Amino acid sequence: xxxxxxxxxxxxxxxxxxxxxxxxxxxxxxxxxxxxxxxxxxxxxxxxxxxxxxxxxxxxxxxxxxxxxxxxxxxxxxxxxxxxxxxxxxxxxxxxxxxxxxxxxxxxxxxxxxxxxxxxxxxxxxxxxxxxxxxxxxxxxxxxxxxxxxxxxxxxxxxxxxxxxxxxxxxxxxxxxxxxxxxxxxxxxxxxxxxxxxxxxxxxxxxxxxxxxxxxxxxxxxxxxxxxxxxxxxxxxxxxxxxxxxxxxxxxxxxxxxxxxxxxxxxxxxxxxxxxxxxxxxxxxxxxxxxxxxxxxxxxxxxxxxxxxxx
Amino acid sequence: xxxxxxxxxxxxxxxxxxxxxxxxxxxxxxxxxxxxxxxxxxxxxxxxxxxxxxxxxxxxxxxxxxxxxxxxxxxxxxxxxxxxxxxxxxxxxxxxxxxxxxxxxxxxxxxxxxxxxxxxxxxxxxxxxxxxxxxxxxxxxxxxxxxxxxxxxxxxxxxxxxxxxxxxxxxxxxxxxxxxxxxxxxxxxxxxxxxxxxxxxxxxxxxxxxxxxxxxxxxxxxxxxxxxxxxxxxxxxxxxxxxxxxxxxxxxxxxxxxxxxxxxxxxxxxxxxxxxxxxxxxxxxxxxxxxxxxxxxxxxxxxxxxxxxxxxxxxxxxxxxxxxxxxxxxxxxxxxxxxxxxxxxxxxxxxxxxxxxxxxxxxxxxxxxxxxxx
Numbered sequence: 313x314x315x316x317x318x319x320x321x322x323x324x325x326x327x328x329x330x331x332x333x334x335x336x337x338x339x340x341x342x343x344x345x346x347x348x349x350x351x352x353x354x355x356x357x358x359x360x361x362x363x364x365x366x367x368x369x370x371x372x373x374x375x376x377x378x379x380x381x382x383x384x385x386x387x388x389x390x391x392x393x394x395x396x397x398x399x400x401x402x403x404x405x406x407x408x409x410x411x412x413x414x415x416x417x418x419x420x421x422x423x424x425x426x427x428x429x430x431x432x433x434x435x436x437x438x439x440x441x442x443x444x445x446x447x448x449x450x451x452x453x454x455x456x457x458x459x460x461x462x463x464x465x466x467x468x469x470x471x472x473x474x475x476x477x478x479x480x481x482x483x484x485x486x487x488x489x490x491x492x493x494x495x496x497x498x499x500x501x502x503x504x505x506x507x508x509x510x511x512x513x514x515x516x517x518x519x520x521x522x523x524x525x526x527x528x529x530x531x532x533x534x535x536x537x538x539x540x541x542x543x544x545x546x547x548x549x550x551x552x553x554x555x556x557x558x559x560x561x562x563x564x565x566x567x568x569x570x571x572x573x574x575x576x577x578x579x580x581x582x583x584x585x586x587x588x589x590x591x592x593x594x595x596x597x598x599x600x601x602x603x604x605x606x607x608x609x610x611x612x613x614x615x616x617x618x619x620x621x622x623x
Numbered sequence: 624x625x626x627x628x629x630x631x632x633x634x635x636x637x638x639x640x641x642x643x644x645x646x647x648x649x650x651x652x653x654x655x656x657x658x659x660x661x662x663x664x665x666x667x668x669x670x671x672x673x674x675x676x677x678x679x680x681x682x683x684x685x686x687x688x689x690x691x692x693x694x695x696x697x698x699x700x701x702x703x704x705x706x707x708x709x710x711x712x713x714x715x716x717x718x719x720x721x722x723x724x725x726x727x728x729x730x731x732x733x734x735x736x737x738x739x740x741x742x743x744x745x746x747x748x749x750x751x752x753x754x755x756x757x758x759x760x761x762x763x764x765x766x767x768x769x770x771x772x773x774x775x776x777x778x779x780x781x782x783x784x785x786x787x788x789x790x791x792x793x794x795x796x797x798x799x800x801x802x803x804x805x806x807x808x809x810x811x812x813x814x815x816x817x818x819x820x821x822x823x824x825x826x827x828x829x830x831x832x833x834x835x836x837x838x839x840x841x842x843x844x845x846x847x848x849x850x851x852x853x854x855x856x857x858x859x860x861x862x863x864x865x866x867x868x869x870x871x872x873x874x875x876x877x878x879x880x881x882x883x884x885x886x887x888x889x890x891x892x893x894x895x896x897x898x899x900x901x902x903x904x905x906x907x908x909x910x911x912x913x914x915x916x917x918x919x920x921x922x923x924x925x926x927x928x929x930x931x932x933x934x935x936x937x938x939x940x941x942x943x944x945x946x947x948x949x950x951x952x953x954x955x956x957x958x959x960x961x962x963x964x965x966x967x968x969x970x971x972x973x974x975x976x977x978x979x980x981x982x983x984x985x986x987x988x989x990x991x992x993x994x995x996x997x
Contacts, residue, residue: 319760320765362834362837363837363838364837364838364996365995365996366995383840384840387838387839388840390838392834392835393837394831394834396831396834396836397831398830398831398834398835399830399832399834400632400636400830400832401634401830402636402638402639402640403632403635411628411632412835412839414625414628415625415628415836415839415840415841416840417840421625445691461834484800490714529916577940
């Protein structure tokens, strides 16, 4: 069963087309990765699905119901974890979750139970009476999630829920996402951290210039990149200007450097590894290891969009 | 139910904002005390019923009305209200305008006309109250005369003091400085609801919580109503707190029509809240809060919140600005209700406030419906 069905969605802001005739399907039980660089149309799509923006054209169905015609049904089954925190700092954690859950028609004992359940789920059960202004960034992010799940939606959209938090909270959130999914929630997950998406998402769509340019499982996406090789060279030290020299080698598409490691994306058909190594040796650099890697999601994204995810 | 929970949330947040709450309550109380004590001599000690002079033109031809009115002037003359005949060449209205008399009364075959002073509101109201009592009694006497002419005298024979009793004017009650500032500060606090109104939706957008409200299965109209309701109740509670404090701690006089006073103040709070809300939709960014703060301060200043400013302005630009201020409308109307017992003076103020509130709310709803999100 399709939990979300987007057909021919277009959203324009004046003459600017933010989402261009997009079609997308998210099936029940998936953790669906939605990837795109800044300005690709990802957030606009999420905002239209959440009824924050009106579509210029197209149709969106949640659990087979048109969100424009049966908006209450759609909203009752949707939970959003916005990228920016959406909590009241001057209300306790309990009051925050209880207030938002109350807007979904929960009352009395049921409201109390669901509120406590949601707080326990994100590990804030013992902080129910505390004010978020005294919370760490990670705790606030977890409360942000609790506010979106107390009414037990079928579909949860998480827009970069781990941005700017410590690794411990990040792991906690990723575990929570998996647990939510296991409990029957379908999740749409966006992140700038490719490794997160690779780790938890069962299917992924890459959006660029308002269009879905690739969609499938991690394996399916990686298999589309047969014409690119991903070379990883570890050096003792890296001298300035070497990245530019490597880029000038025929077949090289992209070169990036992180500490002593240089990563090169190059056309698979061009045999240019010798020239790369010669360039480094001529520049007086000591090579520690050379490795040709399987393309990962980052390679796929870079190859398809020509941009890094964090651009 | 959603409206109620949004309103309660709004109230909870406002009450927890201790800094704003303290300022809202402490500022007017401190100002009331300081200005009330500092300006004691500038107030009621100069106003007494014995000072009231009324100019009278009798064009009724010396009939029953004229005779009855002469009796009335004699009775109220004992209370210190002097009626002087309009001399030839004098213009009654100009005499009042120039402050030589508090009222100009004209007797004609058609009845009694009164031209009251907009400067000496309280004094004019005292005379109006007495006249109202006289006309009631005269009408009663006329009705008796048609049925049983011999009993007419008995109607008037009940004594001159009735004119005072029936108008419920307490001749000793004049507004002291504390009384004045208790009213002025309370009206000013009512107007401060505009500042809360300018922040009410914008605050949700700034916090990011507007997103959660819009995506919830709640109509925009419910969010809107809940927030405004919460804001109105919170501000009205502040207004009531100021009234109670001034009444029981400073012993300020609030008259005998507290219900009417609260209705006027409630209408002012509703209007102010709507004004702030409309400004937040019309003006982008943080500009609206800044502009509303300035506008409210100007309204308070011209409305006489800091010192009585309306009575000496006469016409001109200053008079125009003074009359534009809703603080002035409420101050003026409530003074008449509290000190003149003129309950009817409340309704034009309530009407104006509610009228403007409908206008501002209508504009806000129109703009909100056109917007995506809140």
